[in-house]
Amino acid sequence: MIPKNSRSVPLTLIIWGLAAIVAFLILFPLWWIFISSITPAGELFSKPVKYWPAHPTLDSYRYLIKNVGLLPKIGNTAIIVGLSILIGMIISVMAAFSFARFRTRGLSIAVGFLLASMLIPDVVTARPLYDFLRSVHLYDTYTGLIILYISGILPFTVLILQNYLNDIPVSIEESASIDGCGFFQSMFYVTIPLLRPALATVCIVNFITCLNNFFTPLFYSNGISVLSTAITQLPLRDNMYAVPWDLVSAMGWIIILPIIIFVAIFQRQIMEGIMAGGVKG
Amino acid sequence: MKRFWSLFLTGSLTIAVALSGCSGNGSRANETTSGTKDAGNAGKDEITLYTIQSTNPKFQDWLKEAEEKSGVKINWVAAPTDSDTRQQKVSTILSSGDNTVDILEINDEMATSFKNAGWLEPLQDTVLTDDVLNQLPQGYMKDMLTSSKGDLIGVPSYTGYLGLWVDQKKLEAAGMTSINNEEDFVKFLKATTKDGQYGYGGSWEKTYVFNEIATFVNLFGGDYFDWSNEGSRKAVKFMYDMANTWKVTPVDQIADKYEQMNQKFIDGKYASVFMWGTGTDYKQANRYGEDQIHMINMPEFAKRSIFTDSWSYVLNSASKNKDAAIKFLKYAASEDGELNGWKNFDRYPARADVAAKEEVAGDIKTIYNEIQSTNEVHGRPMLPQTMEFISEMGTLFQNYIQDKITLDDFCKKAQEAVERYK
Numbered sequence: 001m002i003p004k005n006s007r008s009v010p011l012t013l014i015i016w017g018l019a020a021i022v023a024f025l026i027l028f029p030l031w032w033i034f035i036s037s038i039t040p041a042g043e044l045f046s047k048p049v050k051y052w053p054a055h056p057t058l059d060s061y062r063y064l065i066k067n068v069g070l071l072p073k074i075g076n077t078a079i080i081v082g083l084s085i086l087i088g089m090i091i092s093v094m095a096a097f098s099f100a101r102f103r104t105r106g107l108s109i110a111v112g113f114l115l116a117s118m119l120i121p122d123v124v125t126a127r128p129l130y131d132f133l134r135s136v137h138l139y140d141t142y143t144g145l146i147i148l149y150i151s152g153i154l155p156f157t158v159l160i161l162q163n164y165l166n167d168i169p170v171s172i173e174e175s176a177s178i179d180g181c182g183f184f185q186s187m188f189y190v191t192i193p194l195l196r197p198a199l200a201t202v203c204i205v206n207f208i209t210c211l212n213n214f215f216t217p218l219f220y221s222n223g224i225s226v227l228s229t230a231i232t233q234l235p236l237r238d239n240m241y242a243v244p245w246d247l248v249s250a251m252g253w254i255i256i257l258p259i260i261i262f263v264a265i266f267q268r269q270i271m272e273g274i275m276a277g278g279v280k281g
Numbered sequence: 282m283k284r285f286w287s288l289f290l291t292g293s294l295t296i297a298v299a300l301s302g303c304s305g306n307g308s309r310a311n312e313t314t315s316g317t318k319d320a321g322n323a324g325k326d327e328i329t330l331y332t333i334q335s336t337n338p339k340f341q342d343w344l345k346e347a348e349e350k351s352g353v354k355i356n357w358v359a360a361p362t363d364s365d366t367r368q369q370k371v372s373t374i375l376s377s378g379d380n381t382v383d384i385l386e387i388n389d390e391m392a393t394s395f396k397n398a399g400w401l402e403p404l405q406d407t408v409l410t411d412d413v414l415n416q417l418p419q420g421y422m423k424d425m426l427t428s429s430k431g432d433l434i435g436v437p438s439y440t441g442y443l444g445l446w447v448d449q450k451k452l453e454a455a456g457m458t459s460i461n462n463e464e465d466f467v468k469f470l471k472a473t474t475k476d477g478q479y480g481y482g483g484s485w486e487k488t489y490v491f492n493e494i495a496t497f498v499n500l501f502g503g504d505y506f507d508w509s510n511e512g513s514r515k516a517v518k519f520m521y522d523m524a525n526t527w528k529v530t531p532v533d534q535i536a537d538k539y540e541q542m543n544q545k546f547i548d549g550k551y552a553s554v555f556m557w558g559t560g561t562d563y564k565q566a567n568r569y570g571e572d573q574i575h576m577i578n579m580p581e582f583a584k585r586s587i588f589t590d591s592w593s594y595v596l597n598s599a600s601k602n603k604d605a606a607i608k609f610l611k612y613a614a615s616e617d618g619e620l621n622g623w624k625n626f627d628r629y630p631a632r633a634d635v636a637a638k639e640e641v642a643g644d645i646k647t648i649y650n651e652i653q654s655t656n657e658v659h660g661r662p663m664l665p666q667t668m669e670f671i672s673e674m675g676t677l678f679q680n681y682i683q684d685k686i687t688l689d690d691f692c693k694k695a696q697e698a699v700e701r702y703k
Contacts, residue, residue, distance in 0.1 A: 042567075045540060045544035046544070046548075047544070047548055063338075066338070067336045067338050067340075068336045127373065127377075130373060131377060134377070218366060218370070222358040222359075232363045233335070233359045235362065242558070242562065243540065245540070
């Protein structure tokens, strides 16, 4: 590894140049979505291309709030995503702990099934699940959606937490036990605090996964609309082929924004979590 | 201590589940954009409508009047406006016997896919009686909304023509006052092609070009499902000549959809296009009007023919509120229903007698009336696997236009596609 202070100026410039190119490639589409969202519909495709609209407007956002029910959608998203992550994490921690600490044939098979479920595409199970949810009156309900969201994040979360738990020596819990800790005490006071980096990482990843989930809320509900599916409810213009790009951009920006903010705030935890999970030894 | 943690874990889970809502129906969304209700449990004169109009600013006005005049309480569910997603949703609802919606708004693609599936209730004996039916575009009703058994399955809510739009200034610059026939049309295209501008602009992206191919097939008196028909061959040859022989339209528009085509038309790059609707895009760009961009009657080639599209109200066969649903459908097909659509959604009435009324006013009325009285009005030629068929035909057309296959190859492969998807 080259020490920091021994880097030559050209090398530093190349590194910064590459970083600037990558940053531009990532940021330009976001900038373009934002610009499109504040450009009046009639100016969207004007030539020459404008990188800042002549008449910027927030009409698209106003329309989304007034006519597309943006605020209830944000509320629904918060309820469903929040509860899914909360309940999902509780179940995942307990499951991962069991899988990591109690080695039985049955649990090994259970892990296998859980992980195998990640390989099944959503569309394969969609129709039977649709019929099932209707038959148990969970179709188009918060409960039904939360269960489906949790089932979506569970395998990945359990996998990560179990791997992390495998790296925490059992002897630590045994020492706690010798010091008088009961089973749950050692779990909550000793093991779970050690799991924090992994918990932070899966929480963040699950948040993004849930927020981006399009198929589940679209297919398994009619009345409960969330942000990710709102884009399918934008009004048609004049004919069925005319796409309201100004509204699409505004909606896209609203969907992207929480993810950007979340990642910007927690990027250190994400990196730490990934690094911690990635280094064995 | 162990007991405490057991209780804590159990309690946390219970609270979380309780927060998420324990009963199925009790935890439904109660948001402003949806009036969802289980149609199976609805009252006698209560229906659930699956609609694409719920995000329209005037939807509530439309709804209020529809409820008052139909005497039916209308709950509603917002349908996806994105076509692929909507088709999947509606297919699932209808095929599963889901009775949570009674009436659905469907477009031409969905009507074609569903009309023979047995998922929709026939309406000829209850709603589309002769007095109503006679006022609707006959070609469209036959092509789009009649099942193979002869059942009428939908009430069209408006008429929207795929008309010929011209730039009046370019028409005048070409020294012409009108485009009446094939000769005029070609003359106009050639006269207005200069300085990087073209006489004709298309959206020849593979899933969009279908509309234009079918329009020319109709004008030449062909049959979209018969590629041995001389009129059908002439139509695609005409489009080939426009792009390659006369060069009055650019080949690179094979990547264009309506957005790109409309922008180029607005920017003055094209002198004419085929386009749906009443010119909203042109109005927004301040390019609409008799002295600028406006719709004219279709020129007469072998015949004068035009496509109309619509969204139709259909009745779910699994509905448990059929009496109330039929009340609503009768209203939708009535003068009041069609005028409500015109007033609040700018939808031009599908019924000729309603369109002729004074309440329906505006410059579009003149040309729509002329088209209605001089053209054969048809629904587009679609097959049950609509999108696959449209896409394959579009790909074949693009290959032909780019000289990758000959006209004979195109017609042969097009006929094979027709047989495959029929």
